[in-house]
Amino acid sequence: MDSFELNKIAGGLIGAVLLAMVIGKVSGMVVHPVPPAKPVFAAVEEAAAPAAAGGAAPAALEPVSPLLAQANAANGQAAFNKKCATCHTANQGGANKVGPNLFGVVAGKKAHLDNFTYSKALTEKGGNWEYEDMNAFIAKPAAFIKGTKMAFAGVGSVQERADIIAWLRTQHPSPPPLPQ
Ligand code: HEC
Known part of the structure:
Protein backbone atom coordinates (compact mmCIF):
# COMPACT_ATOMS: atom_id res chain seq x y z
CA MET A 1 0.00 0.00 0.00
CA ASP A 2 1.57 3.31 -0.97
CA SER A 3 0.98 6.61 0.75
CA PHE A 4 -1.40 7.73 -1.98
CA GLU A 5 -3.69 4.81 -1.21
CA LEU A 6 -3.40 5.45 2.55
CA ASN A 7 -4.40 9.04 1.92
CA LYS A 8 -7.47 7.87 0.05
CA ILE A 9 -8.45 5.60 2.93
CA ALA A 10 -7.87 8.35 5.49
CA GLY A 11 -9.82 10.77 3.34
CA GLY A 12 -12.63 8.31 3.07
CA LEU A 13 -12.74 7.83 6.84
CA ILE A 14 -12.73 11.54 7.55
CA GLY A 15 -15.45 11.97 4.96
CA ALA A 16 -17.53 9.31 6.64
CA VAL A 17 -17.11 10.90 10.07
CA LEU A 18 -18.03 14.30 8.69
CA LEU A 19 -21.06 12.83 6.97
CA ALA A 20 -22.14 11.14 10.21
CA MET A 21 -21.80 14.45 12.05
CA VAL A 22 -23.80 16.28 9.44
CA ILE A 23 -26.51 13.64 9.51
CA GLY A 24 -26.58 13.85 13.31
CA LYS A 25 -26.96 17.61 13.20
CA VAL A 26 -29.58 17.55 10.49
CA SER A 27 -31.64 14.84 12.14
CA GLY A 28 -31.32 16.81 15.38
CA MET A 29 -32.85 19.73 13.55
CA VAL A 30 -35.51 17.55 12.03
CA VAL A 31 -36.39 15.88 15.35
CA HIS A 32 -36.42 19.17 17.21
CA PRO A 33 -39.81 20.45 16.01
CA VAL A 34 -41.49 17.32 17.50
CA PRO A 35 -41.67 18.36 21.22
CA PRO A 36 -44.66 20.71 20.65
CA ALA A 37 -46.63 17.44 20.61
CA LYS A 38 -46.73 17.71 24.43
CA PRO A 39 -48.77 20.94 24.63
CA VAL A 40 -51.12 19.39 22.11
CA PHE A 41 -51.74 16.50 24.49
CA ALA A 42 -52.31 18.93 27.37
CA ALA A 43 -54.82 20.78 25.24
CA VAL A 44 -56.65 17.54 24.50
CA GLU A 45 -56.76 16.66 28.21
CA GLU A 46 -58.12 20.09 29.06
CA ALA A 47 -60.75 19.74 26.40
CA ALA A 48 -61.78 16.35 27.84
CA ALA A 49 -61.85 17.56 31.46
CA PRO A 50 -65.11 19.58 31.41
CA ALA A 51 -66.94 16.52 30.08
CA ALA A 52 -65.62 14.43 32.97
CA ALA A 53 -66.47 17.14 35.51
CA GLY A 54 -70.10 17.00 34.39
CA GLY A 55 -70.51 13.35 35.34
CA ALA A 56 -70.67 11.88 38.84
CA ALA A 57 -67.39 10.01 38.62
CA PRO A 58 -64.11 10.64 36.79
CA ALA A 59 -64.49 9.21 33.30
CA ALA A 60 -61.54 6.83 33.60
CA LEU A 61 -62.70 5.06 36.78
CA GLU A 62 -63.61 1.42 36.29
CA PRO A 63 -67.15 0.68 37.55
C1 HEC B 1 -58.06 8.32 58.17
C2 HEC B 1 -59.37 7.93 58.54
C3 HEC B 1 -60.24 7.24 57.51
C4 HEC B 1 -59.97 6.12 56.76
C5 HEC B 1 -58.68 5.31 56.74
C6 HEC B 1 -61.16 5.84 56.01
N1 HEC B 1 -62.12 6.77 56.27
FE1 HEC B 1 -64.00 6.81 55.50
N2 HEC B 1 -64.39 8.57 56.45
C7 HEC B 1 -63.51 9.21 57.31
C8 HEC B 1 -64.07 10.49 57.69
C9 HEC B 1 -63.42 11.51 58.61
C10 HEC B 1 -65.32 10.57 57.04
C11 HEC B 1 -66.25 11.76 57.03
C12 HEC B 1 -65.87 12.58 55.81
C13 HEC B 1 -66.48 13.95 55.72
O1 HEC B 1 -67.29 14.35 56.56
O2 HEC B 1 -66.11 14.66 54.76
C14 HEC B 1 -65.48 9.35 56.27
C15 HEC B 1 -66.61 9.06 55.50
C16 HEC B 1 -66.83 7.85 54.86
C17 HEC B 1 -68.04 7.49 54.18
C18 HEC B 1 -69.29 8.34 54.07
C19 HEC B 1 -70.17 8.09 55.31
C20 HEC B 1 -71.49 8.81 55.28
O3 HEC B 1 -72.22 8.71 56.28
O4 HEC B 1 -71.83 9.48 54.29
C21 HEC B 1 -67.85 6.23 53.66
C22 HEC B 1 -68.84 5.41 52.86
C23 HEC B 1 -66.52 5.83 54.03
N3 HEC B 1 -65.92 6.82 54.75
C24 HEC B 1 -65.95 4.61 53.68
C25 HEC B 1 -64.61 4.28 53.94
C26 HEC B 1 -64.00 3.05 53.48
C27 HEC B 1 -64.72 1.94 52.76
C28 HEC B 1 -62.69 3.11 53.87
C29 HEC B 1 -61.59 2.11 53.58
C30 HEC B 1 -61.40 1.74 52.19
C31 HEC B 1 -62.49 4.36 54.58
N4 HEC B 1 -63.68 5.04 54.60
C32 HEC B 1 -61.30 4.76 55.15
C33 HEC B 1 -62.28 8.74 57.71
C34 HEC B 1 -61.61 7.65 57.18
Whole structure:
Protein backbone atom coordinates (compact mmCIF):
# COMPACT_ATOMS: atom_id res chain seq x y z
CA MET A 1 0.00 0.00 0.00
CA ASP A 2 1.57 3.31 -0.97
CA SER A 3 0.98 6.61 0.75
CA PHE A 4 -1.40 7.73 -1.98
CA GLU A 5 -3.69 4.81 -1.21
CA LEU A 6 -3.40 5.45 2.55
CA ASN A 7 -4.40 9.04 1.92
CA LYS A 8 -7.47 7.87 0.05
CA ILE A 9 -8.45 5.60 2.93
CA ALA A 10 -7.87 8.35 5.49
CA GLY A 11 -9.82 10.77 3.34
CA GLY A 12 -12.63 8.31 3.07
CA LEU A 13 -12.74 7.83 6.84
CA ILE A 14 -12.73 11.54 7.55
CA GLY A 15 -15.45 11.97 4.96
CA ALA A 16 -17.53 9.31 6.64
CA VAL A 17 -17.11 10.90 10.07
CA LEU A 18 -18.03 14.30 8.69
CA LEU A 19 -21.06 12.83 6.97
CA ALA A 20 -22.14 11.14 10.21
CA MET A 21 -21.80 14.45 12.05
CA VAL A 22 -23.80 16.28 9.44
CA ILE A 23 -26.51 13.64 9.51
CA GLY A 24 -26.58 13.85 13.31
CA LYS A 25 -26.96 17.61 13.20
CA VAL A 26 -29.58 17.55 10.49
CA SER A 27 -31.64 14.84 12.14
CA GLY A 28 -31.32 16.81 15.38
CA MET A 29 -32.85 19.73 13.55
CA VAL A 30 -35.51 17.55 12.03
CA VAL A 31 -36.39 15.88 15.35
CA HIS A 32 -36.42 19.17 17.21
CA PRO A 33 -39.81 20.45 16.01
CA VAL A 34 -41.49 17.32 17.50
CA PRO A 35 -41.67 18.36 21.22
CA PRO A 36 -44.66 20.71 20.65
CA ALA A 37 -46.63 17.44 20.61
CA LYS A 38 -46.73 17.71 24.43
CA PRO A 39 -48.77 20.94 24.63
CA VAL A 40 -51.12 19.39 22.11
CA PHE A 41 -51.74 16.50 24.49
CA ALA A 42 -52.31 18.93 27.37
CA ALA A 43 -54.82 20.78 25.24
CA VAL A 44 -56.65 17.54 24.50
CA GLU A 45 -56.76 16.66 28.21
CA GLU A 46 -58.12 20.09 29.06
CA ALA A 47 -60.75 19.74 26.40
CA ALA A 48 -61.78 16.35 27.84
CA ALA A 49 -61.85 17.56 31.46
CA PRO A 50 -65.11 19.58 31.41
CA ALA A 51 -66.94 16.52 30.08
CA ALA A 52 -65.62 14.43 32.97
CA ALA A 53 -66.47 17.14 35.51
CA GLY A 54 -70.10 17.00 34.39
CA GLY A 55 -70.51 13.35 35.34
CA ALA A 56 -70.67 11.88 38.84
CA ALA A 57 -67.39 10.01 38.62
CA PRO A 58 -64.11 10.64 36.79
CA ALA A 59 -64.49 9.21 33.30
CA ALA A 60 -61.54 6.83 33.60
CA LEU A 61 -62.70 5.06 36.78
CA GLU A 62 -63.61 1.42 36.29
CA PRO A 63 -67.15 0.68 37.55
CA VAL A 64 -67.68 -1.84 40.35
CA SER A 65 -71.24 -2.71 39.36
CA PRO A 66 -70.33 -5.54 36.95
CA LEU A 67 -68.10 -7.09 39.63
CA LEU A 68 -70.37 -6.91 42.68
CA ALA A 69 -72.35 -10.13 42.18
CA GLN A 70 -69.12 -12.15 41.99
CA ALA A 71 -67.19 -10.07 44.52
CA ASN A 72 -65.62 -11.76 47.54
CA ALA A 73 -67.13 -10.26 50.69
CA ALA A 74 -64.70 -12.15 52.94
CA ASN A 75 -61.79 -10.53 51.13
CA GLY A 76 -63.67 -7.25 51.41
CA GLN A 77 -63.97 -7.59 55.17
CA ALA A 78 -60.24 -8.34 55.43
CA ALA A 79 -59.43 -5.29 53.30
CA PHE A 80 -61.80 -3.16 55.37
CA ASN A 81 -60.11 -4.29 58.56
CA LYS A 82 -56.75 -3.40 57.11
CA LYS A 83 -57.56 -0.10 55.38
CA CYS A 84 -60.71 1.37 56.87
CA ALA A 85 -61.11 0.04 60.42
CA THR A 86 -58.65 2.49 61.95
CA CYS A 87 -61.28 5.15 61.28
CA HIS A 88 -64.55 3.23 60.85
CA THR A 89 -66.67 0.57 62.47
CA ALA A 90 -69.40 -0.98 60.31
CA ASN A 91 -71.33 -3.16 62.77
CA GLN A 92 -74.80 -2.26 64.03
CA GLY A 93 -74.46 0.23 66.88
CA GLY A 94 -70.70 0.50 66.34
CA ALA A 95 -68.97 3.63 67.59
CA ASN A 96 -67.97 6.60 65.51
CA LYS A 97 -64.21 6.92 65.39
CA VAL A 98 -62.32 9.43 63.24
CA GLY A 99 -64.95 8.53 60.65
CA PRO A 100 -68.63 7.64 61.13
CA ASN A 101 -69.99 4.15 61.80
CA LEU A 102 -70.88 2.71 58.39
CA PHE A 103 -73.72 0.32 59.26
CA GLY A 104 -76.43 0.79 56.64
CA VAL A 105 -74.45 3.34 54.65
CA VAL A 106 -74.69 1.49 51.29
CA ALA A 107 -77.59 3.03 49.33
CA GLY A 108 -78.28 5.27 52.33
CA LYS A 109 -78.18 9.04 52.11
CA LYS A 110 -74.82 10.77 52.14
CA ALA A 111 -73.81 11.90 55.62
CA HIS A 112 -76.15 9.17 56.85
CA LEU A 113 -75.67 9.67 60.60
CA ASP A 114 -77.12 12.45 62.74
CA ASN A 115 -74.56 11.99 65.51
CA PHE A 116 -71.43 12.55 63.42
CA THR A 117 -70.00 15.91 62.42
CA TYR A 118 -69.42 15.66 58.69
CA SER A 119 -67.52 18.12 56.55
CA LYS A 120 -69.56 20.76 54.78
CA ALA A 121 -68.34 19.24 51.50
CA LEU A 122 -69.84 15.81 52.21
CA THR A 123 -73.04 17.22 53.72
CA GLU A 124 -73.61 19.31 50.62
CA LYS A 125 -72.73 16.58 48.11
CA GLY A 126 -76.31 15.31 48.14
CA GLY A 127 -77.83 12.05 46.90
CA ASN A 128 -77.45 8.53 48.18
CA TRP A 129 -74.42 6.28 48.43
CA GLU A 130 -75.24 4.36 45.25
CA TYR A 131 -72.69 1.75 44.28
CA GLU A 132 -70.81 3.88 41.77
CA ASP A 133 -70.70 6.89 44.08
CA MET A 134 -69.22 4.66 46.75
CA ASN A 135 -66.80 3.29 44.16
CA ALA A 136 -65.60 6.77 43.18
CA PHE A 137 -65.33 7.92 46.80
CA ILE A 138 -63.31 4.91 47.95
CA ALA A 139 -61.10 5.09 44.86
CA LYS A 140 -60.07 8.68 45.60
CA PRO A 141 -62.05 10.45 48.34
CA ALA A 142 -60.66 13.94 47.74
CA ALA A 143 -61.36 13.74 44.01
CA PHE A 144 -64.98 12.66 44.42
CA ILE A 145 -65.76 15.09 47.26
CA LYS A 146 -63.40 18.03 47.16
CA GLY A 147 -62.92 19.13 50.76
CA THR A 148 -63.93 15.86 52.45
CA LYS A 149 -62.27 15.27 55.79
CA MET A 150 -61.77 11.59 55.03
CA ALA A 151 -57.97 11.72 54.91
CA PHE A 152 -57.46 8.53 52.93
CA ALA A 153 -55.56 8.14 49.68
CA GLY A 154 -57.92 5.57 48.20
CA VAL A 155 -58.12 1.95 47.08
CA GLY A 156 -56.54 1.57 43.65
CA SER A 157 -57.78 -1.90 42.72
CA VAL A 158 -61.31 -2.07 41.30
CA GLN A 159 -61.59 -5.70 42.48
CA GLU A 160 -60.70 -4.70 46.02
CA ARG A 161 -63.21 -1.83 45.94
CA ALA A 162 -65.88 -4.27 44.73
CA ASP A 163 -65.00 -6.71 47.53
CA ILE A 164 -65.14 -3.96 50.18
CA ILE A 165 -68.47 -2.63 48.91
CA ALA A 166 -69.89 -6.18 48.66
CA TRP A 167 -69.02 -6.70 52.32
CA LEU A 168 -70.23 -3.23 53.44
CA ARG A 169 -73.54 -4.04 51.74
CA THR A 170 -74.00 -6.91 54.20
CA GLN A 171 -73.52 -4.51 57.13
CA HIS A 172 -77.04 -3.27 56.66
CA PRO A 173 -80.47 -3.81 58.22
CA SER A 174 -81.76 -4.88 54.77
CA PRO A 175 -78.97 -5.14 52.17
CA PRO A 176 -79.97 -3.24 49.01
CA PRO A 177 -80.27 -5.26 45.77
CA LEU A 178 -77.17 -5.78 43.68
CA PRO A 179 -77.02 -3.96 40.35
CA GLN A 180 -78.35 -6.04 37.43
C1 HEC B 1 -58.06 8.32 58.17
C2 HEC B 1 -59.37 7.93 58.54
C3 HEC B 1 -60.24 7.24 57.51
C4 HEC B 1 -59.97 6.12 56.76
C5 HEC B 1 -58.68 5.31 56.74
C6 HEC B 1 -61.16 5.84 56.01
N1 HEC B 1 -62.12 6.77 56.27
FE1 HEC B 1 -64.00 6.81 55.50
N2 HEC B 1 -64.39 8.57 56.45
C7 HEC B 1 -63.51 9.21 57.31
C8 HEC B 1 -64.07 10.49 57.69
C9 HEC B 1 -63.42 11.51 58.61
C10 HEC B 1 -65.32 10.57 57.04
C11 HEC B 1 -66.25 11.76 57.03
C12 HEC B 1 -65.87 12.58 55.81
C13 HEC B 1 -66.48 13.95 55.72
O1 HEC B 1 -67.29 14.35 56.56
O2 HEC B 1 -66.11 14.66 54.76
C14 HEC B 1 -65.48 9.35 56.27
C15 HEC B 1 -66.61 9.06 55.50
C16 HEC B 1 -66.83 7.85 54.86
C17 HEC B 1 -68.04 7.49 54.18
C18 HEC B 1 -69.29 8.34 54.07
C19 HEC B 1 -70.17 8.09 55.31
C20 HEC B 1 -71.49 8.81 55.28
O3 HEC B 1 -72.22 8.71 56.28
O4 HEC B 1 -71.83 9.48 54.29
C21 HEC B 1 -67.85 6.23 53.66
C22 HEC B 1 -68.84 5.41 52.86
C23 HEC B 1 -66.52 5.83 54.03
N3 HEC B 1 -65.92 6.82 54.75
C24 HEC B 1 -65.95 4.61 53.68
C25 HEC B 1 -64.61 4.28 53.94
C26 HEC B 1 -64.00 3.05 53.48
C27 HEC B 1 -64.72 1.94 52.76
C28 HEC B 1 -62.69 3.11 53.87
C29 HEC B 1 -61.59 2.11 53.58
C30 HEC B 1 -61.40 1.74 52.19
C31 HEC B 1 -62.49 4.36 54.58
N4 HEC B 1 -63.68 5.04 54.60
C32 HEC B 1 -61.30 4.76 55.15
C33 HEC B 1 -62.28 8.74 57.71
C34 HEC B 1 -61.61 7.65 57.18
